[in-house]
Amino acid sequence: MKRINVVGMGPGAWDKMTIEAAKALEESDTIIGYTVYVDLLRDHLADKEFLTTPMTKEVDRCRMAFEEAEKGKNVSLVCSGDAGVYGMSGLMYQIGEDYPQVELNIIPGVTAALGGAAILGAPLIHDFCLISLSDLLTPIEKIQKRLEAAGEADFVVVLYNPSSRKRADYLQKACDILLRYRDPSTVCGIVENIGREGETKKVLTLRELRDTPVNMFTTVFIGNSQTKEIQNNMVTPRGYRDV
Amino acid sequence: MKRINVVGMGPGAWDKMTIEAAKALEESDTIIGYTVYVDLLRDHLADKEFLTTPMTKEVDRCRMAFEEAEKGKNVSLVCSGDAGVYGMSGLMYQIGEDYPQVELNIIPGVTAALGGAAILGAPLIHDFCLISLSDLLTPIEKIQKRLEAAGEADFVVVLYNPSSRKRADYLQKACDILLRYRDPSTVCGIVENIGREGETKKVLTLRELRDTPVNMFTTVFIGNSQTKEIQNNMVTPRGYRDV
Incomplete structure (x- = not known):
């Protein structure tokens, strides 16, 4: 064989x-x-x-x-x-x-969700979902429905392909959907060029993320209602009976 | 430092x-x-x-x-x-x-989602979410809400901690929630002891999964509406304009 x-x-x-x-x-x-x-x-x-x-x-x-x-x-x-x-x-x-x-x-x-999480701190300690914002092979309505569901059920969200030349405002639209369910101060993070030259990270709020330019090398992390910033790291606790 | x-x-x-x-x-x-x-x-x-x-x-x-x-x-x-x-x-x-x-x-x-996916074939090619069925640190209502959301928005679902002695019927309950949104013939997979002695895999339907005993070393994969079985592998296509 x-x-x-x-x-x-x-x-x-x-x-x-x-x-x-x-x-x-x-x-x-x-x-x-x-x-x-x-x-x-x-x-x-x-x-x-x-x-x-x-x-x-x-x-x-x-x-x-x-x-x-x-x-x-x-x-x-x-x-x-x-x-x-x-x-x-x-x-x-x-x-x-x-x-x-x-x-x-x-x-x-x-994968970038795990590599990026390690750079940002510990954003994926609880239930999360991965959503690609590329509508090349997926109808945009399906992507939006998944963002709604993720928002409603308080998943940590990782976004792949958050932007491209033709989809410059897709991250903004995704944030607007999540802002219907989540506080504008929700802790978020972005990572670029994970494990390569020019690696950068930034921890920011959901409101700030909405207006942050990203590109095809950016991976985006949106915290759940429990996610905290600890010394400039993005950390999601394990649950309600924590440390 | x-x-x-x-x-x-x-x-x-x-x-x-x-x-x-x-x-x-x-x-x-x-x-x-x-x-x-x-x-x-x-x-x-x-x-x-x-x-x-x-x-x-x-x-x-x-x-x-x-x-x-x-x-x-x-x-x-x-x-x-x-x-x-x-x-x-x-x-x-x-x-x-x-x-x-x-x-x-x-x-x-x-992580087990990636290790298990490689054994089952290619179940995670499209948007997916990870949900732990352990209610030790998470209220069961929150877990159920996330299963509902995942079902409604057609995410591939990976379940961690699908069972324990105290939670023998949790996988059954999770399948019952997903069966409200997904066909009983939906392609699913289970993997045990990933990358260790006694590694096993099984591709099965959502209806069969519901009544399959699992343990704390099992990782469970539930396909989306597009997931197929190809030569006993679990494969999720990239999207609507595929091969």
Whole structure:
């Protein structure tokens, strides 16, 4: 049986990958990924064949992995963060129906919610949800409904893809929905370039977040009604009978 | 400035830890944790001082870490999964207010949602939420409200702590709430002992899940309305304009 590793490389820095992920890449002949992420690996894996495709060519990238595996190569497909969180592992199973002789080995990694949380403090100690604000593949009404639900049920919320050129005001709209349920002073946090050059963090209120410019490298955290600021860190307590 | 590493060790196997986490443990004098998890590390870190406390003694464990750091030791506090997801990093910041001269270095890891997803296939490719069914620190009404919200807004749901001796029917009750919003044939999955001896997975329907016995080592995944079974894997597509 041929096998493809689908590897979550974590936030970007080599050390933030799991040992298992690093071993899989070191044992590969061919490493396939989006150009920007593959470039972060080259220095550590000088002797490998690297194949890249641009950001929007996910289906091509998956097919490329299966085609290379069929040639008998040991192939790893890499994603930033975790391949299973808004990542490529789903597409790989779907496209894999055309390649029944190839098995998938999914290697999990630290997704931006976890990497960002560690930088901000401890925002995810209680129930939380992840919502992507990208409406490229999801109707905007469904995204809004999820923000409503998250607001109403007092989930900590992590937003992926909070902005892009075409969606400049999406974070503002998301905050407006949450402000219907949550106090404007709710503790929030933003992190940029997690585990990479130019890493920044900021703890701020929901009201301030609403008018803060973000970009596609920002991960946004919105606290629940219990989340506190402790020495410039964002901390959600475990529950009602706490310390 | 003294510093404590708060380390997420991932699912349990050494290789499933990040390189950064392994380095932090290797450079530590003293490693503190819950007995069961610390025992998984001993073979790899023979020369370290290990301090353990039982499961319910989290506050003692945190204070122990600060006391050891104050003695000048290089201390790591370990948690299974990610220390920031229902983990100890929140308590460490809260208790840390009494120890302003000690800095915390949070090292993220692969939480059970990510580790379990990789075993089941690709259930978390779209918006999801994590809910703990433990009502030890959270009123049961709040947990139920979050299940309602997750059901209504079509989130993929990951359940932590789905059962214990005192809460034998909690998973059944959670499924009953979700069954109000989701078809009984909704694709679900359970994983036990992720990354450890005795690892098992099962893909099943929401109706079947309702009557499946689980325990404190089980992580439960409930698909959204789009989640499919592909060759016995649980796969959530990216969105409405898919492959």
